[in-house]
Amino acid sequence: MQTPQKIAVVGSGLVGTLLAIYLKKLGHTVHVLDRSPDIRTVEFSGRSINLVMSNRGWKALEDIGLTEEIKKIGIPVDKRAIHLKDSKLNYQYYGKEGEAIYSLSRGVLNRKMIDLAEAAGVEFFFEHRIWDVTLADATLHIGETERGEWTDLKYDKVFGADGAFSRIRHRMQRQSMFNYSQEFLNIGYKELHIPANPDGSHKIDKNSLHIWPRGNFMLMALANLDGSFTCTLFMPFEGENSFESLKDEKTLVDFFAEFFPDTKEVIPDLVRDFFKNPTSYLVMMKCFPWTHADNVALIGDSAHAIVPFYGHGMNAGFEDITVLNEMIAKYGDDWEAIFKAYEKSRKPNADAIAELSYRNFMEMSAKTADEKFLLQKKIEKWFSDKHPDLWMPLYSRVTFSLQPYSEALAIGDFQNKIMEEVMQMENIETIWDSEVVEQKIISLLSK
Amino acid sequence: MQTPQKIAVVGSGLVGTLLAIYLKKLGHTVHVLDRSPDIRTVEFSGRSINLVMSNRGWKALEDIGLTEEIKKIGIPVDKRAIHLKDSKLNYQYYGKEGEAIYSLSRGVLNRKMIDLAEAAGVEFFFEHRIWDVTLADATLHIGETERGEWTDLKYDKVFGADGAFSRIRHRMQRQSMFNYSQEFLNIGYKELHIPANPDGSHKIDKNSLHIWPRGNFMLMALANLDGSFTCTLFMPFEGENSFESLKDEKTLVDFFAEFFPDTKEVIPDLVRDFFKNPTSYLVMMKCFPWTHADNVALIGDSAHAIVPFYGHGMNAGFEDITVLNEMIAKYGDDWEAIFKAYEKSRKPNADAIAELSYRNFMEMSAKTADEKFLLQKKIEKWFSDKHPDLWMPLYSRVTFSLQPYSEALAIGDFQNKIMEEVMQMENIETIWDSEVVEQKIISLLSK
Numbered sequence: 071m072q073t074p075q076k077i078a079v080v081g082s083g084l085v086g087t088l089l090a091i092y093l094k095k096l097g098h099t100v101h102v103l104d105r106s107p108d109i110r111t112v113e114f115s116g117r118s119i120n121l122v123m124s125n126r127g128w129k130a131l132e133d134i135g136l137t138e139e140i141k142k143i144g145i146p147v148d149k150r151a152i153h154l155k156d157s158k159l160n161y162q163y164y165g166k167e168g169e170a171i172y173s174l175s176r177g178v179l180n181r182k183m184i185d186l187a188e189a190a191g192v193e194f195f196f197e198h199r200i201w202d203v204t205l206a207d208a209t210l211h212i213g214e215t216e217r218g219e220w221t222d223l224k225y226d227k228v229f230g231a232d233g234a235f236s237r238i239r240h241r242m243q244r245q246s247m248f249n250y251s252q253e254f255l256n257i258g259y260k261e262l263h264i265p266a267n268p269d270g271s272h273k274i275d276k277n278s279l280h281i282w283p284r285g286n287f288m289l290m291a292l293a294n295l296d297g298s299f300t301c302t303l304f305m306p307f308e309g310e311n312s313f314e315s316l317k318d319e320k321t322l323v324d325f326f327a328e329f330f331p332d333t334k335e336v337i338p339d340l341v342r343d344f345f346k347n348p349t350s351y352l353v354m355m356k357c358f359p360w361t362h363a364d365n366v367a368l369i370g371d372s373a374h375a376i377v378p379f380y381g382h383g384m385n386a387g388f389e390d391i392t393v394l395n396e397m398i399a400k401y402g403d404d405w406e407a408i409f410k411a412y413e414k415s416r417k418p419n420a421d422a423i424a425e426l427s428y429r430n431f432m433e434m435s436a437k438t439a440d441e442k443f444l445l446q447k448k449i450e451k452w453f454s455d456k457h458p459d460l461w462m463p464l465y466s467r468v469t470f471s472l473q474p475y476s477e478a479l480a481i482g483d484f485q486n487k488i489m490e491e492v493m494q495m496e497n498i499e500t501i502w503d504s505e506v507v508e509q510k511i512i513s514l515l516s517k
Numbered sequence: 518m519q520t521p522q523k524i525a526v527v528g529s530g531l532v533g534t535l536l537a538i539y540l541k542k543l544g545h546t547v548h549v550l551d552r553s554p555d556i557r558t559v560e561f562s563g564r565s566i567n568l569v570m571s572n573r574g575w576k577a578l579e580d581i582g583l584t585e586e587i588k589k590i591g592i593p594v595d596k597r598a599i600h601l602k603d604s605k606l607n608y609q610y611y612g613k614e615g616e617a618i619y620s621l622s623r624g625v626l627n628r629k630m631i632d633l634a635e636a637a638g639v640e641f642f643f644e645h646r647i648w649d650v651t652l653a654d655a656t657l658h659i660g661e662t663e664r665g666e667w668t669d670l671k672y673d674k675v676f677g678a679d680g681a682f683s684r685i686r687h688r689m690q691r692q693s694m695f696n697y698s699q700e701f702l703n704i705g706y707k708e709l710h711i712p713a714n715p716d717g718s719h720k721i722d723k724n725s726l727h728i729w730p731r732g733n734f735m736l737m738a739l740a741n742l743d744g745s746f747t748c749t750l751f752m753p754f755e756g757e758n759s760f761e762s763l764k765d766e767k768t769l770v771d772f773f774a775e776f777f778p779d780t781k782e783v784i785p786d787l788v789r790d791f792f793k794n795p796t797s798y799l800v801m802m803k804c805f806p807w808t809h810a811d812n813v814a815l816i817g818d819s820a821h822a823i824v825p826f827y828g829h830g831m832n833a834g835f836e837d838i839t840v841l842n843e844m845i846a847k848y849g850d851d852w853e854a855i856f857k858a859y860e861k862s863r864k865p866n867a868d869a870i871a872e873l874s875y876r877n878f879m880e881m882s883a884k885t886a887d888e889k890f891l892l893q894k895k896i897e898k899w900f901s902d903k904h905p906d907l908w909m910p911l912y913s914r915v916t917f918s919l920q921p922y923s924e925a926l927a928i929g930d931f932q933n934k935i936m937e938e939v940m941q942m943e944n945i946e947t948i949w950d951s952e953v954v955e956q957k958i959i960s961l962l963s964k
Contacts (some may be wrong), residue, residue, distance in 0.1 A: 217667075243699070246798050251698035252690070351693050 071404050075226040076099050078210055080200050080238055082109070084121075084176075085387035087183040091134060092395055100192045101225075105199040110181045117261055117350050120292035120300040121179060122147065122171040122381035124469040133395070134185060143182060144172030145293045151278035152438050157332045160506035161278070162438065162447060165470045166455075171381065173279070173292040175300065184358065198507040203241050208365040213380075214422055227405065228366045231387075234355050236372030242362060255377060256491040257431065258313055259304045262343050264336045266297025268368055273336045274299070282330050287311055288435040289330055301337065304435065313349050315369035352377050354424055358417055360407035374420035379430035380468065386423050386475070390416055394415070416471070422475035426468060426482075447487050449502050452510055459483070460515060481491030486516040520850050522673040525657055527647055529556070531568075532817030532834035533678035534630040538581060538840055547639045550657065552646040564797050567747040568617040568626060568938045569594065569828035577835035580842070583633060590629060591619030592740045598725035603718055604779045607726070608867050609885065610893060612917045613902075617828075618828065620739040621727070622747065629689075650659075650675055650688050655812040657687035674852065675813045678834075683819030689809060702799040702824060704878065705760055706751045707737075709785045710789050713744025715788055720783045721746070728881055729777050732757055734883040736754050736777055748784065751882065752842070760796050777961050801871055805864055808856035818843065821867035824839040826877035829913065832834050833870050833922070837863055868921035873915060893936050897948050900958055907962060908932070909963040935961040 075098045079090045082104035091301045094100045119388075124145060130335060131137045148170040152160040162230025164171065187192065201220060202211040208228045213220035243250045264273055274280060277292035287305035294300060303509050306312040311329075316322045326340060333340075355375035361367040370387030401407040435444040447463075454461040465484035467473050492498065494512060501507055522545045526537045527550035541547045548838060553773060578584045583748075595617040597608040603760060611618065634639065649658040655675045660667040677685025711720055721727060721742035734752035741747060753759040763769045766788050773787060775781060780787075808814040817834030841859045848854040867921035884890040894910075901908040901934045910930035914920050939945065948954055 220664075247701045249698075249700050251696075251700075253698075254694045311655050 072096055072098070077101070078103060078208070079157065079229045079231055079372075080104075080203075080227040081230070081232035081372070082106070082180075082184060082232060083198070083231060083370070084180060084193060084339045084384050085391065086229075087180070087187045087192075088130060088134075088388060089229060089231055089259075089369060089391050089394075090187050091136075091190050092391055093249065094187070094190045094192050095134065096498060097503075100193060102187065102192055102222075103195045103200060103393075104199040104211070106196065108184070108194070108196045109177065110184060113197040117239065117342055117348050117435070118176045118300065119259065119261070119302045119378050120294070121176055121384050124171045125384075125391040126385040129277060129472060130392045133392065137362060138185065140174075140179070141172070143295060144174045144294065145276055146170035147279050147292070150463050151275055151280045152278060152437065153330070154439060155284070155329065160438075160444070162444065163451075164239075164277055165466050166259065166396075167467070169376070169470050170277075171279075171469060173276075173294070174264065175294045177294065190506055200232070200237050201228050203230075203238050205241060205245070205362040205364065205366050210384035213384045220502040224247045226365070230366070230368045230372045231370050233371045234353055234375035236368065238366065238369055239355075239357060239372050242359075242366070242368070243357070245362075248357065248359065250357040250509040251355070253354045255289075256306050256308070257304055257352055257355075258264070258307050259302050259352065260344065261303035261314070261347050262337055263304060263339060264291060264299035264301055264333075265300070270297045272297050272299070281438055282333070283303065283435050283437075284329050285313075285436050289333070299336075304431070307349070318345070319345075339428055354428065355423065356421065360411070360413040360417070364409060366487050367394075367409050367412070373416075375425045376427045377431065378427070379434055380423065380427040381422050382427060382468065386420060389419075422479040423468070424465075426475065426479055438453060442493065445499065445502060446493055449498075449507065450485075450489065451493065452503050453508065456508065457512075460512070519543055519545070519845065524548070524674045524676065525530070525550060525655070525670065525672040526676045526678055527551075527650075527657070528684075528817075529553070529583075529627075529631060529641060529643070530678060530680060531627055531630055531831050532838065534627070534634045534639075535577060535581075535835060536676060536678055536816060536838050536841075538630075538632050538637045539838055540638050541634070541637045543845065544579065548642060548644045549634065549639055550645040550647060550659070550670075553643065553644045554913060555631070555632060555641070556624065561894060562935075564707065564748065564795055565623045565836070566708070566749045566825050567741070568621045568623055568831050569739070570621055571618045571828070571832055573836040573839075575828075575831040576919060577839045580839065585958070586633065587621075588619070588627070590625055590742060591618035591621045592619050592723055592742065593677040594724055594726050594739070596725050597885060598722055598727045600727060600729045600777070600779060601648050601886060602731070607819035607885075607891070607893065610898075612913050616917050616952075617706075617724075618726075618916060620723075620741070622741045625742065647679070647684050650677075650685050650689060650813065652692070652813050658862070673812070677815045677819045678817050680818045681822035683719070683815065685813065685958065686802075686815055686819050688802060688815070689815070690804070691946070692809075694878075695716065695804065695806065696803040700801045702801075703753050703755070704734075704751055705750050705754050705796045705798055706795050707760070707791065707796050709748035709750060709784055710786060711738060711746035711748055711780075712785065714936055717744045719744050719746070729780070730882050730883055730884075730886040731758075731776050732883050732886075736780070736882070745785070746783075754796070763791070801875065803868065803871065805860070806833070807860040811852035811856060814856050814859070819949075820863075823869060823874045825869045825874070826876065826881055827874040829868065829870050829915065833867060836866075866922040869926040870915070873911075873922065873926055889940065892946065892949060893940055896934070896939060896954065897936065900955065903955065904959075906932075907959070 075102050077093050077098045079086045079102045082102050086102055090100045090102050106381040122515045126135055131140055148164055150162040198212050200210050200212050201216050208225045210223040230236050232238055242248050267273055272293055282289040282293040289301060289303050291299040291301040308314045316325055321340060322344055351374060354377060360373045368389045376383055393415050397411045450463045454463055467478035488511060491514060524540050524545045524547050526549045529549050533549055537547045537549050575584055576588055595611055597609040608721045608771050638662050645659050645660050648663050655668040655672045658667040677683050679685055689695050714720055715865040718739055727738040728737040736748060738748040755761045763772055769788060769791055800822060801824060807820045816837045824832055840862050844855040844858045897910045901910055914925035934959060938955060938961060
């Protein structure tokens with residue numbers, strides 16, 4: 071058991087609240103501070119993308135006995151439903167029979183997590199605006215405004231779970247030898263909505279992640295418990311098919327009729343939602359180190375904000391907690407050793423999932439509508455089913471295993487090189503499930 | 518002629534003062550503000566690397582009639598003097614006969630530039646601490662401390678020439694769609710000193726850039742007008758031969774005796790200077806965009822801090838001014854067009870010189886002691902002398918031409934691929950200046 075500490079977790083998001091539960095169960099005094107009001111008391115949103123929980127997220131919940139509570143509010147999703155331009159539907163299963171990711175509404179999950187944290191004895195302080203931190207002694211500086219009066223709150227440890235625009239990281243960034251990057255994509259996103267049927271059922275298959283892939287833009291939809299879907303339109307800010315180009319009602323309606331004809335029936339409030347909801351940015355943040363001495367650490371998006379195309383932002387953040395907890399078990403009261411081992415273990419994996427997520431935009435928005443790509447995935451699945459010991463597809467490694475992301479990325483690249491050769495075999499369209507292909511892959515694997 | 522504007526240049530360094538002279542000559546009211554005292558009134562140093570001015574820098578001075586003034590305080594340097602571990606000396610000429618870079622003391626040059634700017638009518642405000650800027654209306658916020666009272670200074674335009682740790686960029690960084698990165702090297706540097714002889718002459722050849730290349734660390738020296746040399750020791754912070762390892766007097770003296778034996782006579786104050794002078798960091802900063810609407814722009818290190826191994830930090834900053842001035846001539850009073858064209862033209866070139874500078878550490882610290890590398894350079898020079906129309910070496914493109922850095926980098930990479938093939942020719946050591954090598958290069962060039 072560790073010596074009890076007074077710990078501040080900055081940020082009451084998903085990673086902050088789960089971390090708080092872990093720390094509380096270890097016997098510490100835990101305060102969660104957030105600049106925003108309690109999400110349980112306000113209406114949520116207009117700028118959210120639904121979450122998907124997969125094995126890494128479940129592992130962190132499982133270790134602390136919360137899996138059942140959260141499964142109740144999730145909807146299993148075992149495949150992509152690909153809506154082609156001619157309204158034809160293709161399905162692509164994510165893994166083996168019984169493997170699924172879980173769609174969760176961010177607001178619903180976040181409220182539940184705060185309830186669970188409070189039940190565990192964590193104390194919450196909402197509308198506490200943290201403007202700065204003194205790294206040397208883990209003191210938070212809060213106040214109404216950045217230029218106004220501040221109050222100091224002294225802790226033994228501070229965790230910055232305050233997201234992509236973290237104030238804790240902002241202070242660390244001004245230290246020597248702190249590497250940092252922020253990179254905005256030229257693609258933005260907007261939330262849209264498919265309401266439930268009058269009887270509360272879903273209008274389209276709830277167990278699919280729906281994608282309308284259109285090259286450099288796409289629409290996607292994930293189910294909510296209440297029968298509705300949260301939809302997200304990803305597209306460039308500027309250019310031919312872009313947010314900038316959809317400037318009036320008629321252009322918008324014509325655009326949807328052309329590219330997403332089968333959404334007409336299911337997105338009744340397109341015009342209202344499109345012009346009411348904000349167009350949000352996508353940004354990647356990287357930094358190192360993640361910790362300062364034995365008293366301040368970054369975790370989740372504040373350390374590694376990634377783009378949402380692999381559905382792993384929350385999963386990677388929850389895995390940070392799993393690893394931190396392992397290091398606590400290993401190093402006890404030596405918090406400097408805990409922090410050093412934690413950041414060293416997590417940094418290469420955070421970089422790997424950042425890269426995988428970035429690449430996945432092209433996979434989702436363009437390749438899922440490409441026959442050749444779908445055939446490649448089919449061959450991989452067929453070979454993997456025959457030789458599960460020789461081949462686990464990249465998606466399964468990332469999503470249905472706990473293999474470090476960096477290993478998954480490296481092996482995925484190796485597998486992809488093999489598949490490039492396989493796809494160049496003559497008549498691959500007809501011989502794809504033949505012994506010659508099977509032997510070819512086996513021989514390439516042993517090179 | 519432009520409509521006169523009230524312009525603030527933040528930073529009284531080399532780029533800030535030269536920019537101020539340009540803007541003043543265009544008819545604007547120009548204030549230069551700096552948080553530091555007037556460099557003319559304080560002792561300079563202990564943490565400087567000497568500057569080298571090359572063609573891009575001279576071009577910016579020439580266009581405004583300052584070349585002669587500055588040449589007086591510079592020392593031409595036409596070659597590298599490579600001090601091998603056995604005290605043997607090799608010379609490597611930088612360019613053709615008569616081509617040279619100019620060694621300049623930062624302090625001497627900066628003082629001279631401020632004198633010239635004042636003579637041109639620029640107003641200086643030292644010890645004015647700028648903490649923030651309101652981008653929307655080009656207002657600077659100054660005060661004693663970051664948390665204390667601030668005064669607002671309203672301008673028409675603000676230029677951030679405030680270096681790698683720019684406060685102006687710091688504000689821009691908090692805007693959406695602003696990309697930014699800072700990356701610290703694991704290599705630090707320390708200033709050392711070779712004093713003049715009693716008669717004021719130089720102890721070693723003043724027209725050489727002296728390098729003691731030792732693999733992952735090196736010493737270098739550049740002459741000053743007063744007969745002394747500013748030396749810089751570059752080495753890793755940690756590891757076998759590192760700043761961390763040189764922890765006491767004996768270790769330091771033994772280390773210099775082993776690796777830099779011929780410096781014993783010329784660096785008499787090694788021990789005092791080493792332990793007195795700080796170990797400084799090397800950092801690369803990149804960002805984009807560099808401008809905000811028509812009222813704020815970054816220039817020099819604030820937009821693109823690079824490492825010093827190509828000697829192009831100041832030259833790249835001065836070239837920013839040349840390009841900005843071209844855009845002013847082209848777009849007149851349309852400052853938004855000026856700023857957009859300026860950043861678009863400069864960004865790829867700033868990225869290219871950042872890359873070239875980063876790579877040059879390995880060239881200076883390791884390759885200059887490598888026989889194979891020196892032979893390759895000799896072949897390039899020989900071929901270039903025979904066929905100046907077919908081959909200009911990379912160093913000459915970067916340093917003795919005004920070709921955009923990005924083109925120099927691309928062509929340099931192409932040339933390097935050719936040289937890799939040439940160096941693999943049998944008996945290249947003996948046939949290096951034969952017709953067969955000449956024809957080989959010509960044939961590879963036309964591929």
